[in-house]
Amino acid sequence: MEITTVSCVLGVVAMLLFYMSWKISNWLWFKPKKMEKFLRDQGLxxxxxxxxxxxxxxxxxxxxxxxxxxxxxxxxxxxxxxxxxxxxxxxxxxxxxxx
Structure with a gap:
């Protein structure tokens, strides 16, 4: 019973860390690069x-x-x-x- 609880908690923590790292990388890298491409496509x-x-x-x-x-x-x-x-x-x- 202990091993399943620990593995479930670790799984939730891992998913939460992955989600937060994705949000941060999207905010700091992917969104600005997408905006840059969008503006270049418009001719700016x-x-x-x-x-x-x-x-x-x-x-x-x-x-x-x-x-x-x-x-x-x-x-x-x-x-x-x-x-x-x-x-x-x-x-x-x-x-x-x-x-």
């Missing part, structure tokens, strides 16, 4: 989905690089203050941000 381009940090590493590197250069006197401060967004708009166009 952008950077690919990256788990956890996204574009933060690239944003930090670009900001550090732009701050190390002297600023031009033409009052165009956007490439210096927001270099990632400036590159994004010049690469993919303004229509990506408007929609």
């Amino acid at each position: 381009k952008g950077t690919p989905y990256r788990f956890m940090y996204g574009d933060l590493k690239e944003m930090g590197q670009m900001l550090k690089e732009s701050m190390s250069k002297p600023m031009n006197l033409n009052h165009d401060i956007v490439p210096r203050v927001m270099p990632f967004f400036h590159k994004f708009i010049t690469t993919f166009g303004r229509s990506v941000l408007d929609s």
Whole structure:
């Protein structure tokens, strides 16, 4: 009688762990990748989905690089203050941000 009860409890715990891991992986990986594919199919381009940090590493590197250069006197401060967004708009166009 003990072995059946223990195996039933372990089976329920295993199923619960599998269910929770599926929900978490769906939330963190499968759903964003599906959304990325859906947007690309509609013609919207952008950077690919990256788990956890996204574009933060690239944003930090670009900001550090732009701050190390002297600023031009033409009052165009956007490439210096927001270099990632400036590159994004010049690469993919303004229509990506408007929609």
